[in-house]
Amino acid sequence: MNSSSTTASAELGLRLVVPDRAAVPLVARLHYTAEDPYAIQMAFHVGDDEPVEWIFARELLTVGIVRRVGEGDVQVWPSTDDGERIVNIALSSPFGQAEFDAPISPLAEFLHRTYEIVPAGRESAHVDIDAEIGAFLRRP
Template sequence: MNSSGTTATAELGLRLVVPDRTAVPLVARLDYTADDPYAIKVAFHTGEDEPVEWIFARELLTVGIVRAAGEGDVRVWPESGNGERTVNIALSSPFGQAQFDAPVSPLAEFLHRTYEIVPAGREGEFVNLDAEIEQHLLA
């Protein structure tokens, strides 16, 4: 895991849950930056040339460690079994669906680092609204 004063990154080992088959291990890279304080970018390395990228609300992942959260395209919920605490992440898009599980501890450690960079409730202080509006007007 790496972090600076404004960014945090981590590699997270997780498993792709495949019905009626053994789970497939994968690695995901998590990226957080104070420039986009509400979001965490997750790049799933699936063996293809380019990773599959999703953007999650930081709060969704945080709540999902403790209780079920999300609806629609992204759902996150905790699970305990065999003495191991995991978090499940279910993704749905027009291109398909996937479910992953990951150990809670490294995800919680990464999230903790993001809250050291931008504390909960202070995200708005890190958003430059003028730059965001200008970017959208020029697009």
């Protein structure tokens, strides 16, 4: 795991849950920056191709460690597997659906580091609203 005063990153071992077959182990790269304090980027490495990237609300992953949360494309919830506490992540897009599980402990440790960088409730202090509006208005 890496971190600085404004960023944190980590690799998270997880499993792709495949119906009627053994789960497939994968690695996801987590990245957080104070420049985008509400979001966590997760890149799933699924072979030699470019990673599949998703952006999650930090709060969604945090709440998902303790109870089911999310609607639509992303749902997160805790459970246990052979006595180990895990977090489940279900993703849905026009291209398909996938469900992953991962041990809670390394995800919770990563999330803890993000809250050391930007405490809960202080996210808006790290967003330059004028720059965001300007960038939005310049889009074609």
